[in-house]
Amino acid sequence: MNAQMPVIKMDRCGGVFVPMLRWMERRDKERILEIEALSFDKPWNWDDFFRTLRNRDCHAEVVEIRREVAAYSVYELKGRTISILNLAVSPHIRRRGLGQILVHRLMMLLDDRRRRSLEAIVAEKNTEAQFFFRALGFRATIKPKHFGDGQDGYRFVYRVRKGDAGDLL
Ligand SMILES: CC(C)(COP(=O)(O)OP(=O)(O)OC[C@H]1O[C@@H](n2cnc3c(N)ncnc32)[C@H](O)[C@@H]1OP(=O)(O)O)[C@@H](O)C(=O)NCCC(=O)NCCS
Numbered sequence: 001m002n003a004q005m006p007v008i009k010m011d012r013c014g015g016v017f018v019p020m021l022r023w024m025e026r027r028d029k030e031r032i033l034e035i036e037a038l039s040f041d042k043p044w045n046w047d048d049f050f051r052t053l054r055n056r057d058c059h060a061e062v063v064e065i066r067r068e069v070a071a072y073s074v075y076e077l078k079g080r081t082i083s084i085l086n087l088a089v090s091p092h093i094r095r096r097g098l099g100q101i102l103v104h105r106l107m108m109l110l111d112d113r114r115r116r117s118l119e120a121i122v123a124e125k126n127t128e129a130q131f132f133f134r135a136l137g138f139r140a141t142i143k144p145k146h147f148g149d150g151q152d153g154y155r156f157v158y159r160v161r162k163g164d165a166g167d168l169l
Helices: 026-039 046-054 098-107 127-135
Strands: 020-023 058-065 068-078 081-089 117-123 139-143 153-159
Touching (some): 020 098, 026 046, 026 068, 046 058, 046 068, 046 081, 081 098, 098 117, 127 153
Parallel strands (some): 081 117
Antiparallel strands (some): 020 058, 058 068
C-alpha cells in the first residue's frame, strides 16, 4: 500500500496535517475501540474485528494523523464487489475528508472488468453516513427491516463506469 497520502488538510486551528494510510495492526486496538464506541450504538468489540479479519478476503486500513489513528475501514473483497463492513472517523476530526480518503482508496481497487462496485449498508437513522455516501457518488436502495431491531437499512452502491478506474484521486 502507498503509506503516505499526498493530501494536506487544515485542522480547526489553521494548522496543516498530512493523513497517512496504512494497514490496521494489533497495537491500534485501544484507539479503534474508542472511536468505535463513539461512533455506533452497537459498536464492534475486538473479537468482532478479529473474527472478521480472520477471513482472508477481509482487510482493514487506518488513517493516522500525527501518529494517532483517526479513522479506519474494514472491507471484504467479494467477487465483483467490495463490501464496506465498518468505517468510522474520530468524532473530533469529522468533515475533514478522512472518510473520503478511505473510500477513495477502495474506489481505486475497482476496475471496469473484474471488480466493479463498492457497497455499504447504512441504518435508516444514520443520516450522516447517508449524506456522506451520497456525496461520494453512491446510490441507495432500501433494505426493509435489515437490522435485528427491525430498522430498515439502505444499501449504498458505487459502480465504476468504463474509463473511470484509476481516475479517482
Ligand atoms: C460517515 C463518516 C465516516 C464520514 O466521515 P468524514 O471524514 O466526516 O467525511 P468527509 O469529511 O470525508 O466527508 C466527505 C463529504 O461527505 C458529506 N458529508 C460527510 N458527513 C456529512 C454530514 N454529517 N452531513 C452532511 N454531509 C456530510 C459532505 O459532502 C462531505 O464533504 P464536505 O465536508 O466538503 O461538505 C463519519 O461521519 C463517521 O465516522 N460516522 C460514524 C460512523 C458511521 O456512520 N460509519 C458509516 C457506517 S458504514
